[in-house]
Amino acid sequence: MSDKPASPGRIERWLIPALILGFCAAAFYVSTTFKKMPPILKRGIQPSDFPQLLLVAIMVMTLVMVWVDPIRIRDRLQGTVWGTLVLFGLFAALTAIDLFLALSVFALALTVFWGERRPAILALVGFVVPVVIFFLFDQVFEIRFPRGLLTNLWYG
Amino acid sequence: MEGVLSGLAALGDPTLLLLLVIATLGGVVIGALPGLNATTGAALLLPFTLTMEPIPAIAILTAIYCSATFAGAITAILINTPGTAASATTCLDGYPLAQRGEAGRALGMAVVASTFGGIFSVICLMLAAPLLARAAYNFSPPEYFALTLFGLSMLASIGDGSPLKNLIAGGFGIFFALVGVDNLTTVERFTFGSYELYDGISFVPVMIGVFGISELLVQASNLHVKREAVRMKAIRLPSRDDYRKTWRAILRSSGIGTFIGILPAEGATVASMIGYNEAKRWSRTPEKFGKGAIEGVAGSEAANNSATGGAMVPTLALGIPGSATAAVILAGLMVHGLRPGPTMFTEQAEFAYAIFWSMMLVNLLFFVIGLSGAKAFAHVARIPVQVLWPCVFVFSIVGAYALDQSMFDVWVALISGVIGFFMRRYGFSVVPLAIGLILGGMLEQRLGQSMVMLDEQWWLMFTRPLTLFFFILTALALFGPGLWRVARRQRHPLTSSGE
Numbered sequence: 345m346s347d348k349p350a351s352p353g354r355i356e357r358w359l360i361p362a363l364i365l366g367f368c369a370a371a372f373y374v375s376t377t378f379k380k381m382p383p384i385l386k387r388g389i390q391p392s393d394f395p396q397l398l399l400v401a402i403m404v405m406t407l408v409m410v411w412v413d414p415i416r417i418r419d420r421l422q423g424t425v426w427g428t429l430v431l432f433g434l435f436a437a438l439t440a441i442d443l444f445l446a447l448s449v450f451a452l453a454l455t456v457f458w459g460e461r462r463p464a465i466l467a468l469v470g471f472v473v474p475v476v477i478f479f480l481f482d483q484v485f486e487i488r489f490p491r492g493l494l495t496n497l498w499y500g
Numbered sequence: 501m502e503g504v505l506s507g508l509a510a511l512g513d514p515t516l517l518l519l520l521v522i523a524t525l526g527g528v529v530i531g532a533l534p535g536l537n538a539t540t541g542a543a544l545l546l547p548f549t550l551t552m553e554p555i556p557a558i559a560i561l562t563a564i565y566c567s568a569t570f571a572g573a574i575t576a577i578l579i580n581t582p583g584t585a586a587s588a589t590t591c592l593d594g595y596p597l598a599q600r601g602e603a604g605r606a607l608g609m610a611v612v613a614s615t616f617g618g619i620f621s622v623i624c625l626m627l628a629a630p631l632l633a634r635a636a637y638n639f640s641p642p643e644y645f646a647l648t649l650f651g652l653s654m655l656a657s658i659g660d661g662s663p664l665k666n667l668i669a670g671g672f673g674i675f676f677a678l679v680g681v682d683n684l685t686t687v688e689r690f691t692f693g694s695y696e697l698y699d700g701i702s703f704v705p706v707m708i709g710v711f712g713i714s715e716l717l718v719q720a721s722n723l724h725v726k727r728e729a730v731r732m733k734a735i736r737l738p739s740r741d742d743y744r745k746t747w748r749a750i751l752r753s754s755g756i757g758t759f760i761g762i763l764p765a766e767g768a769t770v771a772s773m774i775g776y777n778e779a780k781r782w783s784r785t786p787e788k789f790g791k792g793a794i795e796g797v798a799g800s801e802a803a804n805n806s807a808t809g810g811a812m813v814p815t816l817a818l819g820i821p822g823s824a825t826a827a828v829i830l831a832g833l834m835v836h837g838l839r840p841g842p843t844m845f846t847e848q849a850e851f852a853y854a855i856f857w858s859m860m861l862v863n864l865l866f867f868v869i870g871l872s873g874a875k876a877f878a879h880v881a882r883i884p885v886q887v888l889w890p891c892v893f894v895f896s897i898v899g900a901y902a903l904d905q906s907m908f909d910v911w912v913a914l915i916s917g918v919i920g921f922f923m924r925r926y927g928f929s930v931v932p933l934a935i936g937l938i939l940g941g942m943l944e945q946r947l948g949q950s951m952v953m954l955d956e957q958w959w960l961m962f963t964r965p966l967t968l969f970f971f972i973l974t975a976l977a978l979f980g981p982g983l984w985r986v987a988r989r990q991r992h993p994l995t996s997s998g999e
Binding site: 356360364371374375378379381385386388389390391392394395398399401402405406408409412413415416417421422424425427428429432435436439443447450451452454455458459460465468469470473474477478481485486487488489490 | 720893910950
């Protein structure tokens with residue numbers, strides 16, 4: 345039995361095409377449920393015709409890709425990427441409380457996670473930048489942000 | 501002629517001039533920042549332009565395009581990291597020159613070559629775009645369908661992915677453009693009863709996601725990369741000897757860049773590679789290339805900047821983007837209710853020429869800014885990614901929200917960013933996805949119109965000479981490179997050792 349770790353990309357070579365084919369097959373099935381228009385109203389093609397043509401083309405190209413140009417990756421996904429993706433999840437969860445609170449916490453957490461420790465920089469990224477952007481959009485572009493814990497303090 | 505003059509008169513507005521100066525400065529900063537480029541910058545700034553009038557809005561985006569394309573050379577020369585992909589070939593000779601203590605000379609040549617290439621291409625744009633538009637004025641739906649298909653087939657060679665993967669990505673872009681109510685029949689497609697999907701997937705948040713947020717994840721995997729900066733005393737204009745050595749390369753690369761830019765979907769990156777290679781091929785001292793040849797810097801920079809004007813030709817005249825950044829500008833035109841195409845030069849001539857003149861002005865502005873501020877912009881390139889990218893994220897999310905003041909667009913941007921990152925990781929370029937999303941609806945609409953016109957006899961499309969011509973070009977774009985490789989292999993078969 346070999347102790348060598350599996351080379352990166354062995355699973356992806358098959359997994360990615362399988363995902364694409366699965367997605368296309370599901371979308372093709374959904375397209376078969378589209379309403380059919382009577383000949384006088386269909387304006388040249390039925391609503392399902394073009395999506396089906398396209399999905400078949402994508403599936404054929406994917407099958408060709410598996411043999412001609414398979415998925416190749418050189419390295420494993422780094423921990424910092426996974427951590428950043430987790431922070432995306434944290435951001436999404438915090439938006440339920442307040443969009444700007446979520447942005448502020450995300451920016452601060454990402455800066456710390458990526459290795460920055462200087463308090464002034466952390467304050468700049470986690471507080472000053474989100475506040476400046478909020479007021480720029482609110483006052484200059486007159487964009488109204490969704491109400492939340494912090495934005496309510498401003499909107500009243 | 502009236503349109504040319506009224507377009508020039510539109511630039512007399514002091515507010516517009518101020519905005520152009522700010523946008524040029526901003527573009528140079530964006531181009532100099534690691535990971536950010538003209539496409540990302542334009543996508544991030546697109547929501548800011550929504551409340552503006554069309555001329556300043558699109559002029560800002562084109563200013564970002566021109567100046568960020570130039571600014572990639574600053575980091576390419578000083579820290580051996582191209583600010584944009586189009587400046588990758590500038591590193592080859594720019595950085596060795598900088599290591600020899602000639603960073604100022606290399607940057608001076610980059611500024612001069614970029615300015616010349618940019619102005620050359622804008623003049624070509626002013627001449628070629630109306631002519632192309634006039635030629636396309638009598639196109640009927642089958643010709644437009646075939647032309648759009650040709651434009652999409654050129655996606656095979658765009659970006660950093662392989663041709664087949666690019667086409668798959670472009671196919672998905674077209675697919676996502678079909679989500680929502682079908683314009684021809686008003687039938688709901690792939691909406692799953694969601695009110696937000698009823699109007700389809702907006703391309704602005706998708707662009708913010710695939711160009712901005714996906715790059716954040718790319719940066720997350722490159723945190724360990726250290727950049728060595730070269731000191732620069734002062735930037736200076738090239739000497740008479742430099743001009744004597746490089747004028748042919750600058751002129752040749754400007755022509756190459758403009759031509760490559762005009763081809764649908766081919767942008768500054770391809771132009772700079774060909775421009776650099778041709779500069780080397782025609783040089784009297786090709787052996788010096790890669791070791792600090794000033795002609796290398798000139799050839800690469802003249803080509804990538806001239807591609808900007810070239811790329812705007814099909815974008816404005818035909819509604820088919822000439823590059824990834826032109827696709828964002830096309831999205832901006834559509835968001836502002838403008839319809840690029842042949843009628844732009846008759847019905848919106850003032851707008852079209854105002855954009856041309858503003859591009860001309862921006863090329864002159866970055867000449868001044870580049871010469872006077874390159875040293876300062878080199879410092880910008882040293883902003884730590886830990887500081888830059890969290891700020892870009894905040895900017896991206898707020899920009900995505902601002903478009904329709906909808907949290908749905910925020911989720912679209914976030915999900916597009918994650919999908920875009922994994923696409924790039926697995927060799928699929930995100931540029932075809934964005935272009936497919938913009939052109940997808942148009943492609944289906946023109947196919948439908950063609951079918952009505954031809955009484956549902958699709959094969960009649962092949963009996964129309966121009967349509968057939970575009971179909972042949974499409975086939976050549978798709979299968980030509982593969983057939984060429986097979987033909988070459990048969991002519992020069994590999995030996996048993998694989999040589």
